[in-house]
Amino acid sequence: MFNTIGFIGTGTMGSAVARAAVKGAPEASILLSNRTPAKAEALAKDLGVQASDNETVARTCSLIFLGVKPQMMAGMLEAIAPVLAARSDRFVLASMAAGLDARRIQAMAGGKYPVICFMPNTPVAVGAGVVQYYGLDAAEEELDGFQALLAPAGLVDRIEPGQLNAASAVSGCGPAFCSLFIEALADGGVACGLPRAKALAYAAQMVEGTAKLMLEQHAHPGVLKDGVCSPGGTTIQGVRALEANGFRSAAMEAVIAAYDKTVAMGN
CATH class of the missing domain: 1.10.3730.10 (ProC C-terminal domain-like)
Incomplete structure (x- = not known):
């Protein structure tokens, strides 16, 4: 479904999700970016994928994981918004920022792009985690592809948008x-x-x-x-x-x- 997958942010959760994605899409091209490039480079070497930068991820990837902290999301998306706006192909933004719903992500990104909001927990790194998700303006095949991609993480469950914060408090925390x-x-x-x-x-x-x-x-x-x-x-x-x-x-x-x-x- 997603041939090119990018991660902006490779902290604890971003890294855990990236490990699951590598297993879920072994044939995909996966790019990792982090504000500390050395962290992305180390993880990329460990996973056998490619280190990159935010702009390249935003310009080339069909699925873009947003793994920055909620308070950093607006600034990061503002910086890449012109790159996203210049694209003519379809792409999906996948946010794991607690408290920020899909419409907020769209507003911060500057366009009505397909968004998947999800909440993983740290055990996804060992395939025993929980991931809840929902989509906004995302096609069913994109949501199905997202679920299949993260299946190696553990339990992946689609829920109603209004339930994600409660789910985060239970399995995320x-x-x-x-x-x-x-x-x-x-x-x-x-x-x-x-x-x-x-x-x-x-x-x-x-x-x-x-x-x-x-x-x-x-x-x-x-x-x-x-x-x-x-x-x-x-x-x-x-x-x-x-x-x-x-x-x-x-x-x-x-x-x-x-x-x-x-x-x-x-x-």
């Missing part, structure tokens, strides 16, 4: 929340006498296994929880301690706080 949980479990293990490395390995594998069990068995998390909580046993006492300390409320508030900040960034 979630790796940070989950990492805190894993670290806290490991700290508890260390407090009880486990070596740090073993405690971290056990906690991380447990989280991965529990998630896999839930997804493969289509089980509600409450059912999985009840399956471990024997009457009068150890686990229910741990659950009681989590509830007493507001664990579920804290997790909910974390998502809501992230969502509110995302919405504010868009304003």
Whole structure:
């Protein structure tokens, strides 16, 4: 679908998405650009693709990933707007900037170009991520091509435009929340006498296994929880301690706080 794919911005998320794209379109020409050229050059060498610059990406690529921070998006698009306007062929802009909807991207780019807004998370770098997306003025075949391109990233799901900010707060920010949980479990293990490395390995594998069990068995998390909580046993006492300390409320508030900040960034 997309023969020439460009990335403007190769930070943590841009790099992760680029790794998935290389797998999803092995025959495509892929160009990487970054405000620090050495970073793009290092990633390009690692992935076996080509380092470039913003103007070349904007002039030649049929799919242009915009991987800059939301507060930098307007300036970056203003700089390449004349290049985009001079094109006579069709191209798609794909933005991963939190809080900026597709119409804002079009306005910043200076034209009613096809736009795909999407939100990846960091586990896409290892093929176990989540990517939600929607399109504006993009053809169905372009949206299908985008989904196929990022399929190696993990779960790729098309959603309604108004849901992207909430999705970002759950799966986009979630790796940070989950990492805190894993670290806290490991700290508890260390407090009880486990070596740090073993405690971290056990906690991380447990989280991965529990998630896999839930997804493969289509089980509600409450059912999985009840399956471990024997009457009068150890686990229910741990659950009681989590509830007493507001664990579920804290997790909910974390998502809501992230969502509110995302919405504010868009304003």
